[in-house]
Amino acid sequence: MGGAEFALFRMLQPSPPWEATLFVPTGAGLGLYAPLATSPSVCVRKVGPPQLSGASTGSGIRSTLTFALRALGQSLAIRLSPEFRAADVVHTNTSRAAVYSAVASLLSRKKLVVHLRDLVNAESLGGIGFRLFTRVALRRADGVIANSRATLESALPYLRASVDRAVIASAAGISVSTAPTEAEPELRRIGMVARLDPWKGQDLLVRAFADAFPTGDVRLELAGSAAFGNEFYEEELRALVVELGIADRVDFLGHVDDVAGLIASWQVCLHTAMRPEPLGQNVLQYLASGRATIAVNAGGPAEWITPGENGLLFEMGSREGLADALRTVAGDADLRARLGDAARQTPGLLSDAGITTEHAQFFARVAGARSHPAASTARPDASGPRICFVAAPLTARSGVYRSSREIVAEGRRQGHDWSLLLGVAASASGSAPASDADEPWISEIEVNPAGLKGPLELRALFATHPLVADSDLVVSLIPQSDMAMAQTSKPWVAYIRGLPWPAAGESGTGKTLVWKTLERTALRRAAAVWVTTDVLAADVGLGSRAQLVPAGIQPLPRLWDGRGERRTAVWAARYDQDKNPSLFLAALAGTDLQGVMYGSGRLRDQLAAEAPANVSVDGWTTPDALWEGALAYVGTSHREAFGRSAVEAAMSGIPLVLADTFGAAPLLITDPDLRRRFMLPTSDTAAWTRALVDLAADEALRMRLSDHVYGNAQRLTMAASVAAIAGAAARAVRGPSGTQR
Known part of the structure; x- marks a missing residue:
């Protein structure tokens, strides 16, 4: 089983937020999926005839007929199953499953979601598989989930304009590190996680490593075993390191169970694929671990790395480019530390739970059910800090009022113990939702502080409110709340989502100066300052203190793909x-x-x-x-x-x-x-x-x-923003020393 199966297993192993039936072919054991057989939330069924591996890679008439007959038998078995008839959405985890399910769903009203985990071309899918996938599966799809923009773009010529689309990274079992990256003076260990396969580029890496470090103490570790008939490749690699005179500094680790622990032991992590990789799960694991990362400038990995900010990119296939990148990180300890610290803050790095939530939202959208489950009123079973978000005073029930409710509700859906304290002026139109009375995690109260006394009144409110008292960290969402929290001993973070003082021309010079002075004084006392964009960071003028924590919105349906004339x-x-x-x-x-x-x-x-x-x-x-x-x-x-x-x-x-x-x-x-x-x-x-x-x-x-x-x-999306907030909050609570405040 490969990456697609592991990604699906990671979403189904905990109880997914949907009723799940998993179809697997007969004639083989459950393998990775065996633990799901006893899961109360997943029904596992073996259906259809046994399937032959590699059947879709042939190109002759006999191969085509054999594959077509087996596909037809599998499709019929799926169509006749009671679980298929009861389903709202059919999700296909691989290209082969997409062909079966597309045929099975013909003349039915079942919504078909095709998961794109490989680039849509004959090289990735095989000759027969490519033709059937593009002519049958993609033409029938109601929705597609791609693991990267590159993957999605490869499918565009074969999709109808009405097909709903989402780019969601595969569940990679990542946990974003909160430990700061140390600027270790000497480079000692670098490595790559990937199965030993010619297209993964281990031979390129070995040659570039020899160029960059012909002598010295730097070690290269290759984690991964040869599979899919590539045992010869490991033999070639072992001969190559001997030929280059670096055999004593290159380690072949084979299969590794504790991948996260291994990555954490490396100072630099590498991705050297020889053709564009659809996602590059190893790159996500590197970034989440806070490692300085070097990757190719093509495919999925290039979408996650901004050169010089959270990693380095080199020209795919370039031995010289890779060697230069290795020399660059080897000679600059501060650069390695900066890249590592920025890596863990990469927007969109989600846990398996966050990835599962995004899938659930997409499935609901395709099925036509846009509603989301209510946020839990009980305290979630969360390992992160208890956070109270505060915003006061608010003069309207819009903007921050709405977005703060969305953030906290989504956070609680993801299992975080978050609460919300809103101070709303009496003049604000509307009223609090009636459902607030049943939600102990939210409190909306009337406040009317004004002038310079306002922050003092808010300080008294925050000091006595139980939601604030029961939290490990307070996240302030507006400037007056910043000024109030700065007068308390409670650990707090300023989350700046707009310019925190009057813009030029909006107020008198004197008032603007006073406001700016008070806010900047408050921000210096915060455990951290978050901003939603780099433009805002520049406006506020906090330099390296400002951490990028992007805002998010609830997912929306795609309305257009650029086809057809518009003016x-x-x-x-x-x-x-x-x-x-x-x-x-x-x-x-x-x-x-x-x-x-x-x-x-x-x-x-x-x-x-x-x-x-x-x-x-x-x-x-x-x-x-x-x-x-x-x-x-x-x-x-x-x-x-x-x-x-x-x-x-x-x-x-x-x-x-x-x-x-x-x-x-x-x-x-x-x-x-x-x-x-x-x-x-x-x-x-x-x-x-x-x-x-x-x-x-x-x-x-x-x-x-x-x-x-x-x-x-x-x-x-709101789910991605919540994941970024959770990671930044954990770092703020631990503080620079890495210990709990």
Whole structure:
């Protein structure tokens, strides 16, 4: 069994949040799945005829007929099973299972979700398998889950436009390390986890290692055994290290049970595949362990590593490039430590529970059930710190009010012991949900602090409230709460989700100066300061103290994949100067495109008077109508802390054209070429016009950008944000020394 089976097992071994039936072929033991046979939450059934390994890799008529007959028998057995008839969603874990299930679900109303774990090409799937997978399985799919954007992009030519899509990493059994990476002066041990296989590139690594360290004490450890008929490769590798004169410094470890422990013992971890790897689970394990990582610049691993920030990339197949990267990390202990510390903070690193939650949300979406289970009212069985989130005073039941409820509810769904204290002004419209009365983890109270006395009143409230008292850590969500917590002895973190003082022009100079001084004084007393984007970190000016903890939104259905003609650009924000709405008007002036602006604010009448004939200036519309017929979402802000509308558009599959000062832009547009074309300076109006005209004229470009931003948006879900918060909170509680505060 391979990575696909291990990933599925990790989701099913605990009780998954869905009723699960697992079909396995007859004629073989359960193997890895044996423990599930006694699970109360998973039904394991053997169905259909025995299946031959390698049957899909042939290309002759006889091979094709043999595979087709066995596939037909398996499909019939699945279709006739009572568990299939009772299912809402059929999830296929491999390409072969997808073919069986696609045939089984013909002329039925079953929703078929195809899991893409390999790149969709003949090299990965075999000749017969590729033809059947693309012509049968993908054409029948209602939804696809891909383990990387690269995997998803390889399937795009074969998918219908209406197919729902999500990029979710496979469950890799990772646990994000909280221990800081030490700047050890000497490099001693490096290693790679991968089965011994020519395409995994161990021979390239051995040669580059010999180039980088012809002498010395650095050791290379190769964890993994030869499989799938590649025993010869291990013999070749052992002969190669002798030939290169490094046999005394290269260790072949074979199969390793404690992979996490082994990775933690290495100072540098490597990924050297010779062809694009769909995901690269070993890279996720390296990053979660906080190790300096070197990987190829193609496939899934390149989506997780930002060169120079949380790892290094080298040209795939380049012996010289790999050797140079090894020399770079060997000669710079501080760089190794910085890469390791940033690695564990990589956005989107999820535990198996977090991955399972994202699958459950996608299954519900495909099935048509968008509701989520209620957050547990009992204290979860969690090993992390007890966190109380506080936000007071709030003048409206929107923005922070809603997002804080979403964060804590999702955290509790993932098993964290989190609570929420909201202080709401009496003037705020609406009222607390009636269900709050049955939820002891949330408390909403009326507060009306004002002026400089406000933080003092809030301090008294926080000091006596039981949710705060029972927590290990307080996470403050707004500046007044920061100032109040700074006057207490309770460990606390400032989570900055917007500029924490008035922006230029929003208030008088004196008031802004006082506010900024009080907030910066408070932030210096926090155990940690989190920000949602690097743009916000630069605005706040905290340097290396600011830790990136991205915000997230609830998953949205994909509405478009870039196919078909559209000619309407959408702008949605407040009609204020800092949102730079005049740039949108200027970019569309003189084009044959249409533009529509949604929002409210003091500049609306002025903009309506200035708008060219092809642009309408409207009020807010409903969320489901916002992206209807949209060619692109255009974000022109001079400064945007995060940009929720951009994330919602990306998650809906709408292409983006964003200012390079837009907080979420670097998170949503990561490809260098796409950044050059669609992440633009606000000073170059012609570049904005060119970007929109190019999108309208080029369907392939629209599809590429749509899939790119959609894939990146999957890392900005609420589940991913909660996972990032949990990891950062654990580090804050332990403190610099690694011991509990």
